[in-house]
Amino acid sequence: MRRMTQQDVYVVLSCLGPDRPGLVAEVTEYLTRHGGNVEDSRMAILGAEFGILLLASGPPETVDAIEKDLSELQKSTGLTVLARRTKAPEEHRRAPTVPCAVTAEALDHEGIVRSVARALAHAGVNIVSLEATAYAAPVTGSQLFRMEARIDVPQSIGVSKVRKVMDAVAEEQNLEIEVRSLIKS
Numbered sequence: 706m707r708r709m710t711q712q713d714v715y716v717v718l719s720c721l722g723p724d725r726p727g728l729v730a731e732v733t734e735y736l737t738r739h740g741g742n743v744e745d746s747r748m749a750i751l752g753a754e755f756g757i758l759l760l761a762s763g764p765p766e767t768v769d770a771i772e773k774d775l776s777e778l779q780k781s782t783g784l785t786v787l788a789r790r791t792k793a794p795e796e797h798r799r800a801p802t803v804p805c806a807v808t809a810e811a812l813d814h815e816g817i818v819r820s821v822a823r824a825l826a827h828a829g830v831n832i833v834s835l836e837a838t839a840y841a842a843p844v845t846g847s848q849l850f851r852m853e854a855r856i857d858v859p860q861s862i863g864v865s866k867v868r869k870v871m872d873a874v875a876e877e878q879n880l881e882i883e884v885r886s887l888i889k890s
Contacts, residue, residue, distance in 0.1 A: 707735060713762045715744070715791045716771060722784035724755040732757055736776045740767040744794070747834070757784075760791070802857035803864055804833075804887040811880040813839045813848035820878050821852065821871070828870045831857045855887075 720732060731741060736759075746759040761771065774786050779786050809821055818837050825832060837852040858867050868884045875882040 712764055713793070714768045715762050715793055716741075716768050716801050717789050717791050718759045718761060718771075719787045719789075720757040720759070720782070720784040721754055722782065724750050724753055725783075726781055728755055728782060728784065729757070730777065731782050732759070732784070735774075735781075736761050736771065738768045739774065740764075741771050746818075756777075760794075762793075793873060801860045802831075803860060805856050805858050805864060805867065806883075806885050807852075807854045807856055807867075808883045808885075809850075809852040809875075809880045811850050811878065813850035817850055817878055817880065818852060820874050821854070822882065823881075824870050824874045825854075825856060825867070828867060829859060829862055832868060833857055 706830040718732070722728070729748060736743060740881065741763045744760040744762050747759065748755070748757045749760075749860075750756075761768070763771070768790070775786050775788055778784070806820065807815060807825075811817060818835070822832060824837075833855040835854040837850070839848050839850050841847070842849050856867070858864055864884065864886055869885050871882045874880065
């Protein structure tokens with residue numbers, strides 16, 4: 706792993722295309738060949754498409770080269786690739802927050818993610834990551850839904866308020882919702 710310096714710049718790559726073995730290796734090889742370092746990433750197969758969301762860093766000339774040669778990466782992988790410069794993660798930090806997890810489960814129906822996200826936004830809570838999936842129940846085959854989100858709760862709002870907000874969503878959407886702090890006590 707390359708040591709970061711004060712002069713490093715950051716770029717987010719968003720890659721999407723038909724799933725096949727080797728895509729992660731090819732994208733990370735491209736970054737390594739240009740001298741970039743993977744700082745953080747999320748990758749998933751959705752339908753038959755593979756998505757990569759990746760934060761990379763390097764000196765300004767490295768990131769310039771990564772951005773300049775994106776057509777090479779697109780041509781070799783078949784992925785559609787977008788790049789956007791961003792701040793260092795520590796520069797994005799807001800007021801002090803409490804990291805929490807929100808888990809919601811229910812019979813699958815439209816509007817669950819929208820309702821949870823809207824309620825969190827109205828409460829002033831930032832969603833850091835979110836995964837949602839629908840799946841068949843083991844015995845009955847009924848469509849079930851599960852959502853897991855990581856959120857940052859501003860200390861000024863408090864976890865108890867978020868629990869009350871999520872209780873209202875649970876009632877409205879007929880969900881089981883749990884909000885738990887990720888800070889070990």
